Each structure stands twice: as C-alpha cells, then as structure tokens.
Amino acid sequence: MDKSDELERRICAAICRGDGLKARDIARILSLDHTTVNRVLTRSPILRELCWQGDDYRWHGILRQERPHTGLQEYAGYYGFVRDFLSLGEAEWLAALEEGCLNIGRNLNDTRGLIHSFRDCRETMTALFADLRDMMGERCLGWEIAFEFRLKKSRHVRIYADVLVITENRIFSLEFKMKDAVDPAEVLQAAKYSPWLEIVFGPDYEVIPALVLTRAADEFEFVPIGSGDAVLPVCSGDMLFNVFNEYLDFLK
Numbered sequence: 001m002d003k004s005d006e007l008e009r010r011i012c013a014a015i016c017r018g019d020g021l022k023a024r025d026i027a028r029i030l031s032l033d034h035t036t037v038n039r040v041l042t043r044s045p046i047l048r049e050l051c052w053q054g055d056d057y058r059w060h061g062i063l064r065q066e067r068p069h070t071g072l073q074e075y076a077g078y079y080g081f082v083r084d085f086l087s088l089g090e091a092e093w094l095a096a097l098e099e100g101c102l103n104i105g106r107n108l109n110d111t112r113g114l115i116h117s118f119r120d121c122r123e124t125m126t127a128l129f130a131d132l133r134d135m136m137g138e139r140c141l142g143w144e145i146a147f148e149f150r151l152k153k154s155r156h157v158r159i160y161a162d163v164l165v166i167t168e169n170r171i172f173s174l175e176f177k178m179k180d181a182v183d184p185a186e187v188l189q190a191a192k193y194s195p196w197l198e199i200v201f202g203p204d205y206e207v208i209p210a211l212v213l214t215r216a217a218d219e220f221e222f223v224p225i226g227s228g229d230a231v232l233p234v235c236s237g238d239m240l241f242n243v244f245n246e247y248l249d250f251l252k
Helices: 003-017 023-030 034-043 045-050 082-087 090-103 114-142 184-191 194-201 237-248
Strands: 051-053 059-061 076-081 144-152 158-166 170-177 206-213 220-224 231-236
Touching (some): 003 023, 003 059, 023 034, 045 144, 082 114, 090 114, 114 158, 170 184, 184 220, 194 206, 206 237
Parallel strands (some): 170 206, 206 231
Antiparallel strands (some): 051 059, 144 158, 158 170
C-alpha cells in the first residue's frame, strides 16, 4: 500500500468509526494537517463512494468498519452471515443475489454463463463451510459473506470481487474461475483489489486474496504474483479449506 492509499485508509477508518466528523475533527484525530484531509476528501473517488457529507459539513460512513458490517449490502449482490447463507436453498439464494445485483447496477447478461458461474460459486462455498464446520465447529457460522462485491475506484475503474468471507480479523477475497489450470493474468486479477479492500475494511483487517479453480481437483499451491516476490494461494474448490487453514491454523 503506497502513501496515498494509506492516507485514504486512515481517513476512511476515522469517518466509518465516528458518528459524523468534520474535516478538522478527522485531522485532529489522525494528527494530520487540515488542508491534507480536505484534499483527500475532495479528490478521492473511493472515499466518495464509501462516505457522504451532510449539510452541516460532517462526514459519515455508509459502511461501518465493525462487525457486522452495516452498509455492506449497498455494495454487494448478496451479503449476510454465513449461517443465513447456508439456510437458503439455491433458488432462494439466487433470487436474492439477482435482486441485489440489480440494486448495485451489476449487469446480469447471461451470454457467458454468468448465472451458471453463480451456481458454481455457491456450490463451492457451501462445500467449504461443510468442511470448516467439521474441522473448527460452528465458529464459522458467525462470519459474514458477500457475493459480487462492486465498488468504484475511479470513474472508469471498478473493484469486482466474486466472494468476500469476513472473519473476526481477516478478509478472504476469493476470485473464482471455472478452469483447471493457473493463468498468471488471473493471479494478478485476484491480487489487485487488496489495497482497495484494505481501505474499505480498515486497519483491523488483513486482506487475503486467493484464486479458486473450480474445474481443478486436489490443487493447493502458492503462485508468484507477477514478477515480484509476493505469492498468492491458488486452489481447487475441494481444497479451498486449505487457504483458510493456512491463515487461521485450525488444523494444528
């Protein structure tokens, strides 16, 4: 995360945790220059998506940076607790997802099998939570889950996340592909939204991106992200629980 992103993250966190703050209040809380705070609030498209200013010049967060994440439904096709997601049948869940997608402006053109991919994604996540319940008990039922998370980063660039799983202190950002082989471009795609999700959810959360290949089997590895030293977990749908165990360590 570069300096400008870190500044946006800190300012967003102050707003989303406060109860209506003026720019000078934000500057005081963060020990920043008032002019710097005003400049970020004026010029940052992502903060304009996440926050709003009232007639009294006080800033408010649409999405609260605390559990449950009130306001997240404004950016997702479907959002709820894992227990509620698991209680829905496929048809009921799909209807809720489609309605939510329309509310956030998500194009539901099915010429490329979009609805089929939604069903494929749901099947994988349902199997994941069955595995997690066997391995760590009911704790995961209190996590939050969002499908089709959409947020404008700028006028022409948008953040698209297939699935977000929100634990007590981690965000698993899952990019789904109905494929059986790793594509380096898709590894980059899975990784590139992490800095913006860190702004959305604040400093108390670690964002963990992963690529899920639902046509593969028995696959779990760490793959380089581009030409740098960073790596990203890639797995088949049946091995997705390994991604969670890698960071939550519930099989120790």
